[in-house]
Amino acid sequence: MFPLNQWYVAGFSWELSDKPLARTLLNNRVVMFRTAAGEVAALEDRCCHKSLPLSCGTVEERGVRCGYHGLLFAPSGACLEVPGQDRIPIKARVKSFTLVEKDQILWIWMPAEDGTAPTHDAPDYWVHSDPRYTFKGDVFHYNAPYQLIHDNLLDLSHLGYVHLKTIGGNAKVHMNAELKVEAAGDQVRVLRYMPNSAPPPTYTGAWPFKGNIDRWQEVEFNVSHLNIWTGGADIGTEDMRDPHRGGFHMRGFHAITPETDTTAHYMWTMATNPHPDKEDVGQLVYEQTALTFYEDKVIIEAQYENMKRFPNAPQIDIHVDVGPNRARRVIEKLLKQNEIAAAAPAPLQPVAQAAPSVSV
Ligand code: FES
Ligand SMILES: [Fe+2]
Incomplete structure (x- = not known):
């Protein structure tokens, strides 16, 4: 339905206050926020613990804290803190999107394939x-x-x-x-x-x-x-x-x-x-x-x-x-x-070769 591998506007700078901002963009439910350092971030609006929208939580200095059991997520989507336990489970992470702030516009990169980096800069205005x-x-x-x-x-x-x-x-x-x-x-x-x-x-x-x-x-x-x-x-x-x-x-x-x-x-x-x-x-x-x-x-x-x-x-x-x-x-x-790229077979991975034995 929508061209992907494109920058889309997710919002404006003045919309990011001290609260998380939820918005559905191209069928993706996203939460946006700004850290104390001024970094803007967009994550999938779903806590990886029990699925509460992260937009129900609070914005803190280092990221967004879930409003249910308090997991803290960085702009990268990595979990930084699990209250009450030292060990952070490997899978404690939410999907992140590339969000860029330019000329008071928040641009989000919508890739055809999850996790792929932008191929060009966000537009200027x-x-x-x-x-x-x-x-x-x-x-x-x-x-x-x-x-x-x-x-x-x-x-x-x-x-x-x-x-x-x-x-x-x-x-x-x-x-x-x-x-x-x-x-x-x-x-x-x-x-x-x-x-x-x-x-x-x-x-x-x-x-x-x-x-x-x-x-x-x-x-x-x-x-x-x-x-x-x-x-x-x-x-x-x-x-x-x-x-x-x-x-x-x-x-x-x-x-x-x-x-x-x-x-x-x-x-x-x-x-x-x-x-x-x-x-x-x-x-x-x-x-x-x-x-x-x-x-x-x-x-x-x-x-x-x-x-x-x-x-x-x-x-x-x-x-x-x-x-x-x-x-x-x-x-x-x-x-x-986008369709042709999605249908193209994945490039062949080189076959792993056994390391030659070395005799001295
Ligand atoms: S649902 Fe988010 S911490 Fe439990
Ligand atoms: Fe008009």
């Missing part, structure tokens, strides 16, 4: 560390499979119908926007430009536009997350193809991590460049974004409910589906690669 931007985010839960959220984010033509109160705008302008889809490797980019269009409510609330604006939407799909840069500038003042352009920016980080085959986590942040003449822009943009994403959640969950009511009904494609379809092909390709 520079926006969270750029002083020009202020950001805030949240974690939403979806009763819908992850790919329906990909579809939604790769096709922003829905803004004119779903998000009229926030970042929407004229539906006709959205549906007729110039659209370009590019694909390279496992990445898909959808670029949309809407010159001379009316700024929607979120934009006018956050930025003192003079009238109509040149508006852009640049969506970059990666297997586990999408980076979406949207914004606008007073007509004719900025080159919409210039990566350093000014104007009002909304930079969205959208991590879509499957929870189960039919549910997903949507972990997002929205960053903006506050205008000096406007107050509390960061908060306004965050609140408007949360409202917008709730609108998407309602639509996507209703869509999935109906797909279950009509399980065999065919769907059609229209012009706005090019981006989502490209992303689906990437996922299909990766699933196939």
Whole structure:
């Protein structure tokens, strides 16, 4: 169901407090915590003694302590302490996952085979560390499979119908926007430009536009997350193809991590460049974004409910589906690669040779 040997987002730095955090990721029940030394860790959320979730326990200096009989587990999953006995049984260990903290994002490596190390570094997200931007985010839960959220984010033509109160705008302008889809490797980019269009409510609330604006939407799909840069500038003042352009920016980080085959986590942040003449822009943009994403959640969950009511009904494609379809092909390709790798016979082990006898 999900491409493996990938980094997925497990959460955000600010979610790890003094308590363990439980979350199901790609059908794995995981507990995350941070040690006193600042190390982040993810373990299978099951004590190897009598199966209590470790997330029912407490975080201590060296690891997580089970809340039933007090076994203490290190970030590696090794048992460090069995209260009341000196000997630690050899099998006293829980499965661990590689968890990396970068730019306030917790990335978890999901291997195709248990215990295999990451083949590449976790992604960077520079926006969270750029002083020009202020950001805030949240974690939403979806009763819908992850790919329906990909579809939604790769096709922003829905803004004119779903998000009229926030970042929407004229539906006709959205549906007729110039659209370009590019694909390279496992990445898909959808670029949309809407010159001379009316700024929607979120934009006018956050930025003192003079009238109509040149508006852009640049969506970059990666297997586990999408980076979406949207914004606008007073007509004719900025080159919409210039990566350093000014104007009002909304930079969205959208991590879509499957929870189960039919549910997903949507972990997002929205960053903006506050205008000096406007107050509390960061908060306004965050609140408007949360409202917008709730609108998407309602639509996507209703869509999935109906797909279950009509399980065999065919769907059609229209012009706005090019981006989502490209992303689906990437996922299909990766699933196939995982399948082929899983089916491949294990490499032959060299036959142990008896050591030659040496005579002197
Ligand atoms: S169930 Fe965890 S210590 Fe007993
Ligand atoms: Fe939306």
